[in-house]
Amino acid sequence: MISTMALMIMFTVLTMNAFLRYRENSAVDKTVERIATMLEKARAMTLGGKDKATYSVSVHIDKAVLSSSLSSRPVEVFVYDPFVAVSNSLYYPGSSTVETITFSKLTGNAMATGTVRAQVARRVKVYKQVNIYNTGLIEVR
Numbered sequence: 001m002i003s004t005m006a007l008m009i010m011f012t013v014l015t016m017n018a019f020l021r022y023r024e025n026s027a028v029d030k031t032v033e034r035i036a037t038m039l040e041k042a043r044a045m046t047l048g049g050k051d052k053a054t055y056s057v058s059v060h061i062d063k064a065v066l067s068s069s070l071s072s073r074p075v076e077v078f079v080y081d082p083f084v085a086v087s088n089s090l091y092y093p094g095s096s097t098v099e100t101i102t103f104s105k106l107t108g109n110a111m112a113t114g115t116v117r118a119q120v121a122r123r124v125k126v127y128k129q130v131n132i133y134n135t136g137l138i139e140v141r
Contacts, residue, residue, distance in 0.1 A: 023083065024083045024084075024120040024122075024123070024126065025120070025126065027081035027083040027084050027120075028083075028084055028118050028119060028120055028126065028127065028128055029128065030081065031078075031080055031081060031084045031086065031118040032116075032118045032128040032129070032130055032140055033140070034064070034078050035057070035059065035064050035078070035086075035116055035118070035130055036130050036138055036140050038057050038064055038066045038076060038078065039057050039101060039130065039132065039138050040138065041055075041066060041076075042055035042056060042057050042066055042101070042103055043055075043103045043108050043110075043136050046103040046104070046105055046108065047103070047105070047108045049105070051068065051070055052070075053068045053069045053070040054068075054069045054102055054103060054104075054105055055067070055068055055069070055075070055102075055103060056069075056100050056101060056102035056103070057100070057101050058099050058100040058101075059086065059088045059090070059099055059100075059101070059116050060086075060099060061085075061086060061087070062079065062080060062086075063077055063078060063079045063080060064077070064078045064080075064086075065077050065078075080118075082121075083120060083121055083122075084118050084119070084120065084121060085118070085119050085120075085121040086116065086117070086118050086119075087116075087117050087119075088114065088115065088116045088117070089114045089115050089117075090112045090113070090114040090115075090116070090132065091112060091113060091114050092111060092112050093113075093134075098112050100112065101132055103136055104136070107136070108135075108136040109134055109135060109136050110132050110133065110134055110135070110136045112132070113132050113133060113134045114131075114132060115129045115130065115131050115132070116129060116130045116132070117129040117130075128140065128141065129141050
């Protein structure tokens with residue numbers, strides 16, 4: 001009877017740990033996909049001349065914000081999952097770090113380049129990142 005109970009407890013602990021890891025990994029995947037989509041959307045809307053505005057994405061520690069140069073209200077806001085920690089290494093040429101990526105109207109080039117990294121908050125080794133190149137293209141790794 002005791003051995004059956006011990007086996008059930010051990011099975012439950014292992015199952016819960018596997019579920020938690022799956023949940024954390026899924027949260028990282030969703031965060032990276034959503035940030036990449038927001039960057040692609042900002043670039044496409046800028047190149048497409050939507051409302052004759054430039055669009056940018058600001059990457060903060062708790063959320064990503066897509067905004068227009070014509071409005072103080074955000075176009076879209078994505079609040080990160082609590083399991084995910086986000087950091088960035090974005091730079092304007094010749095300057096210090098920034099939080100915002102703005103795209104050029106004529107070329108679609110990114111004014112800031114670098115990486116945005118999403119990781120499981122409690123496991124640093126589990127991460128994905130978005131690379132932003134000066135051409136405005138992005139790569140998810």
